[in-house]
Amino acid sequence: MAEPDPRGRRRAQGALETQVLAALHQAEGPVTAxxxxxxxxADLAYTTVMTVLARLLSKNAVTREREGRSFVWMPSADEAGLAALKMRRVLDGEQDRRAVLASFITTLPEDDEQLLRELLRHAGDEG
Incomplete structure (x- = not known):
C-alpha cells in the first residue's frame, strides 16, 4: 500500500522506490536505512524505508552488505535500470511474450522504434 504524502494524497506506485534510489545515488558510498x-x-517511518529497500533488493535494484549488526545499502541500478527491471517483470508475468512484445513495438512512436532497432542491431553485433 502506498504511503500517503503530507498533503493527504497517496503517492504513485513506485514513487517511494524512486525517492529511495535517488537518495542512495546521492550517497558517497554504502549507507544505512x-x-x-x-x-x-517525507516523514516516513523507519519500517517503511526498510520495506522499500527490501522490495528494491528483490528487484535487484539495490545490494546490501552486513556491517556490524545492521546492513548498509547501495544502488545496483540507476533510474533507467530500475525502469528496465520493471519492464522485465511485466514481461516475465505474461504467458505470451511474443504477443506482448509485438503489441509494445507497434505502439512505439517512430523515433523510439528506430532507436530500438538500432539498439538491437548493436546488441547483435556484440553477441
Missing amino acids: AWVQDRLA
Whole structure:
C-alpha cells in the first residue's frame, strides 16, 4: 500500500522506490536505512524505508552488505535500470511474450522504434 504524502494524497506506485534510489545515488558510498530515512523529504517511518529497500533488493535494484549488526545499502541500478527491471517483470508475468512484445513495438512512436532497432542491431553485433 502506498504511503500517503503530507498533503493527504497517496503517492504513485513506485514513487517511494524512486525517492529511495535517488537518495542512495546521492550517497558517497554504502549507507544505512536510517541515513536514507533522514534524506527523504517525507516523514516516513523507519519500517517503511526498510520495506522499500527490501522490495528494491528483490528487484535487484539495490545490494546490501552486513556491517556490524545492521546492513548498509547501495544502488545496483540507476533510474533507467530500475525502469528496465520493471519492464522485465511485466514481461516475465505474461504467458505470451511474443504477443506482448509485438503489441509494445507497434505502439512505439517512430523515433523510439528506430532507436530500438538500432539498439538491437548493436546488441547483435556484440553477441
